[in-house]
Amino acid sequence: MGLMDTVAAPAEPRTEASARRLRWTARGSEAVVRVISLLVLVVLVAALLLPILWMALAAFKNDIELFHSPPPLLPPHPTLQAFQYLLGEPRYLKMLGNSYLISTLVMLLSTGLAFLAGYGFSRYRLWGGEALLLVTLFSQMFPQVSLIIPYYNILNRLGLYDTYWGLVLADTSFIVPFCIWMFKNYLDSIPPELEEAAMVDGASRLTALWRVVLPLTLPGFVATAIYAFLGAWNEYTFAVILTKTEAASPITVGIGEFFGLFTVKWSQMSALALVASVPLMIIFVFLQRYLMEGMVAGAVNR
Amino acid sequence: MVNSNRMGLKRLTGWRPRGQSVGYLYVLPAILFLLVFTVYPLAQAAVMSVTQVSTTGKIGAWNNLANWLRLFQDGVFLHAVGLSLQFAVMGTVGSIVFGLILAQLLNLRWLPPGLTNLLRGLAVLPWMFATAVAALMWGLLLHRDGLINAWLNLVKLTHVPILFVGNPNTALASLAAVFAWRVIPFIMVMVLAGLKSIPQDLYEAAAVDGANTWQVYWRITLPLVMPLILTLSILTFVWGVGQYDLIRIITGGGPIDTTQVVSFYIYRIGFLTLDWGYGATISIAVFLVNTVCAVIYLYLSRRARPWD
Numbered sequence: 001m002g003l004m005d006t007v008a009a010p011a012e013p014r015t016e017a018s019a020r021r022l023r024w025t026a027r028g029s030e031a032v033v034r035v036i037s038l039l040v041l042v043v044l045v046a047a048l049l050l051p052i053l054w055m056a057l058a059a060f061k062n063d064i065e066l067f068h069s070p071p072p073l074l075p076p077h078p079t080l081q082a083f084q085y086l087l088g089e090p091r092y093l094k095m096l097g098n099s100y101l102i103s104t105l106v107m108l109l110s111t112g113l114a115f116l117a118g119y120g121f122s123r124y125r126l127w128g129g130e131a132l133l134l135v136t137l138f139s140q141m142f143p144q145v146s147l148i149i150p151y152y153n154i155l156n157r158l159g160l161y162d163t164y165w166g167l168v169l170a171d172t173s174f175i176v177p178f179c180i181w182m183f184k185n186y187l188d189s190i191p192p193e194l195e196e197a198a199m200v201d202g203a204s205r206l207t208a209l210w211r212v213v214l215p216l217t218l219p220g221f222v223a224t225a226i227y228a229f230l231g232a233w234n235e236y237t238f239a240v241i242l243t244k245t246e247a248a249s250p251i252t253v254g255i256g257e258f259f260g261l262f263t264v265k266w267s268q269m270s271a272l273a274l275v276a277s278v279p280l281m282i283i284f285v286f287l288q289r290y291l292m293e294g295m296v297a298g299a300v301n302r
Numbered sequence: 303m304v305n306s307n308r309m310g311l312k313r314l315t316g317w318r319p320r321g322q323s324v325g326y327l328y329v330l331p332a333i334l335f336l337l338v339f340t341v342y343p344l345a346q347a348a349v350m351s352v353t354q355v356s357t358t359g360k361i362g363a364w365n366n367l368a369n370w371l372r373l374f375q376d377g378v379f380l381h382a383v384g385l386s387l388q389f390a391v392m393g394t395v396g397s398i399v400f401g402l403i404l405a406q407l408l409n410l411r412w413l414p415p416g417l418t419n420l421l422r423g424l425a426v427l428p429w430m431f432a433t434a435v436a437a438l439m440w441g442l443l444l445h446r447d448g449l450i451n452a453w454l455n456l457v458k459l460t461h462v463p464i465l466f467v468g469n470p471n472t473a474l475a476s477l478a479a480v481f482a483w484r485v486i487p488f489i490m491v492m493v494l495a496g497l498k499s500i501p502q503d504l505y506e507a508a509a510v511d512g513a514n515t516w517q518v519y520w521r522i523t524l525p526l527v528m529p530l531i532l533t534l535s536i537l538t539f540v541w542g543v544g545q546y547d548l549i550r551i552i553t554g555g556g557p558i559d560t561t562q563v564v565s566f567y568i569y570r571i572g573f574l575t576l577d578w579g580y581g582a583t584i585s586i587a588v589f590l591v592n593t594v595c596a597v598i599y600l601y602l603s604r605r606a607r608p609w610d
Contacts, residue, residue: 037407041408050443120327121329123325139340141599142544143546143565169339173339176332230430234430234432234435237547255432255435259438273432273435276435280431292426
């Protein structure tokens with residue numbers, strides 16, 4: 001179309017006014033397109049956020065307001081009753097504590113194992129290294145549910161069923177492969193000359209790793225740690241199968257439990273979900289850059 | 303780049319790295335961990351599928367592939383496979399379409415960067431919440447007296463509230479919608495990274511040649527992100543097939559088994575009927591199918607690397 005315009009233009013002499021009008025309509029139609037695109041974009045993002053917002057508001061309503069027709073958008077009489085209910089249920093507080101403990105352990109274990117492995121894959125040419133990396137990448141596509149039966153069986157026999165450690169090990173096995181990839185990719189972007197220079201100056205490789213590489217990897221470390229922590233924090237499949245009581249169950253199991261009850265306590269459940277999303281909100285507000293970085297880095301496969 | 307620098311350093315200093323085999327020491331802990339906690343359980347599931355397993359999980363004698371033969375005659379299983387495919391296809395199409403649209407819109411050049419970053423940051427949120435929390439959010443929205451029904455009623459589209467997750471006709475589609483909602487941000491971020499990596503001079507060349515917006519989109523943008531979209535589709539499809547938590551929380555396989563997808567069937571056979579051997583057989587079958595998908599994915603993703 002553009003070609004046609006440039007060819008056709010000289011054939012018909014234009015007056016100053018018609019030229020201006022042409023330019024104006026062109027700009028006008030473009031403005032319309034822009035307004036529409038922006039509108040669609042904002043509406044789509046708002047639609048994505050609606051469920052989140054609705055839940056957050058639900059925590060401050062009572063169930064009558066929640067399902068009143070038409071439902072009031074903002075809580076007409078904001079109340080903290082749902083949160084008070086949670087305070088009276090030590091069970092959920094215990095589960096919250098479990099979540100923090102389990103996620104922290106998974107984060108430490110995964111980043112530790114993955115940092116070393118990522119360093120090995122990045123700095124050495126290992127026989128079979130490429131294949132090993134592919135196999136770890138493959139775990140990204142691997143349904144957790146296909147492992148629940150053997151895991152349940154093994155943990156039962158080891159006496160780790162319904163314990164923190166059972167769940168930590170299961171979670172880590174799913175989270176560590178991705179972390180290896182993230183570290184490998186990150187370390188690939190750090191020139192090996194830096195640590196080599198340190199070694200030329202007499203540092204051992206481990207000292208160089210600790211003093212030179214680790215500080216440089218810090219942003220990658222934060223991104224990976226967030227990935228591991230949130231992965232464990234949000235995990236449900238393993239948690240609900242491999243734990244049974246509040247002695248070890250994380251908070252996701254507590255939220256899921258509400259659905260099994262005959263009368264779902266919606267506002268209480270929303271309050272619990274809101275409380276359970278606090279780490280996510282903290283990360284989101286303060287460390288968003290790393291969050292996004294981890295999201296892309298995880299899927300990068302060189 | 304890195305390698306040539308390294309060569310330069312070697313030439314300059316005469317220093318050479320020690321034996322490459324030291325590298326195995328770094329890799330070893332993680333590999334051992336994965337051997338024990340991923341490969342071994344998988345192997346055990348494979349063994350369970352071809353042996354007689356007691357209700358307490360004790361492995362017995364060879365079972366003449368009884369479980370595998372049963373698999374292909376099990377109508378409930380085959381039905382579950384169909385449901386899984388439906389769920390995964392609906393979820394994949396939904397998330398790819400909306401993820402793509404969002405990425406395109408966020409990539410518009412005339413948008414102020416501050417606004418783009420803000421919207422992108424917010425749009426990522428559904429991906430970050432726990433499945434259990436996502437299930438609750440949608441439970442509230444899709445409730446008989448929930449917001450969606452109230453709005454549908456308000457604009458007079460419906461007179462009787464729709465039981466989204468309680469109705470056999472809509473339950474699976476509702477679950478797929480929730481799944482898509484969670485995956486859209488991931489697709490969006492990935493496609494956006496792909497779009498940003500398209501060399502600017504291609505567009506400039508097209509502009510010089512007088513191509514209009516649609517021509518540029520169909521001839522340049524879309525073909526260049528197509529391999530990426532294909533890769534993301536396979537990934538999403540595989541995730542969809544493996545989806546368990548969302549379904550367990552929201553419908554628990556119901557109503558009348560209309561959302562009993564394969565992953566939920568594994569749970570039912572194993573944990574509710576205690577037929578561990580048969581449950582393990584289905585697990586391994588799902589694993590094998592996913593392996594095929596993974597190989598295709600890996601093959602394709604080696605070509606689609608917009609991030610380089």
